[in-house]
Amino acid sequence: MKYKAIRGMEDILPKDIAIWQWLEKTARMELESYGYTEIRTPILEDTSVFTRSIGDTTDIVTKEMYTFKDKKSRSLTMRPEGTAPIVRSYVEHALSQVTPQLKLYYMGPMFRSERPQKGRLRQFHQIGAEVIGSNSYFADAEIIMQVSGMLKLFGLTDFIIKLNSLGCKKDKEAFAGKLKKYLKEKESILCKDCKTRIKKNVLRVLDCKNETCVQVARSAPGTSESLCTPCKDHFDKLKNTLTKTKVKFKETGNLVRGLDYYTGTVFEITHPSLGGQDAIGAGGRYDSLVKDFGGPETGAVGYALGMERIILGLKKEPKGTLPVAYVATLGDEAKIRGIQIAEKIRKEMPNMIVFTDTKDASLKSQMRNADKNNAKLVVILGEDELKISKATIRDMATKKQISVGLESVPEEIKKIVGA
């Protein structure tokens, strides 16, 4: 086997495509019913789009990005996530001038050069949504409600929405300072990773899995204590709204996101059946990002779902239900007529899949092929039929065959299918 797909990048084969298409279709319908419209941004961006927004000390930026130079020595990066490019686009095209509030969704491949595992690829796919232009807790509530409903629509049941608030930029900084101070005192008993985290990304110490670190974190100052009054109010109202609208969530004080741009509300959706990579989605508020990109002060919330992980959590796969017809032909003359008849059936019945023989195979093997493709009926066209200008239609289930005029084949098929 000489050629292989690049490590961590997978082909989605025909046998698996149905679930992908179904997921995409369902997500589109659901998101559009909430007033979201799709946005498509390029896969390549100027590297600084990500370094500035995600944070240049975060792991995503320091070791996981596919970054390279183009022929003119510009540093380009394959998008590791969807929010930063959207905000870039939002500011570039001054979309804040078009409408005060914009609801956007996207779906497509993202790239991160991590060590692949189950549920973790280097090219993976996300579905995401962003509400740009609202500071209100209600935007947070609606987006969480929406994602929760959509996951249920996908057929996922036992997911958990973890919820926390990091507070506004000031709160976040104050909290980081407080935490840093506290951890410095305990530094000697922390694990190696956490020691570097104190310098690079203090908040992450809170969700370290090391036992002593967990204990240290338990008595550390929590995010909730350092929220300013408006932030606390925002968070309380959000929780209240979710409770009243019966969206289940779990307040998780040590939930911290890995991307620097998050402020205020953060949430993470996990699914227990997925093992190590159990986060199927995550999101939060990023109120200063639009401004960081040079736009106006704009509140925004969003989330992203990992499609591969959702598929792993799904139990049943949907099956295609379109009826199938197979046009079996024998001889050159019949082949031509067969192609024409197939065309006619397709035109009159757009919801039917019509196969024709493309190999000049024997009738036997054409029948076999028809069966393999789950054909409901076969139109047989051979020399005998041509002589009398008729075609034979065989109902595969009942084995009944009828002889009909060439012109009326589509009509007869309609009768059999019951359309």
Next chain:
RNA sequence: GUGGCUAUGGUGUAAUGGUAGCACGGAAGAUUGUGGUUCUUUUAGUACGAGUUCAAAUCUCGUUAGCCACCCCA
């Protein structure tokens, strides 16, 4: 990125260092124009590269890839 486990036809599996076999799948056929069951035939493999040995799927090393844990994350 670190550590561990693994690698045999398309898929799932077998082979004390000594003939790579089985099942499923694919293809063709079973008196020449009719599918699903059955039967026959056929197809296709030791991930890659070195080494040890008379002899390697099997032992050693390297590479690559997958899985698991960590890291991180969707």
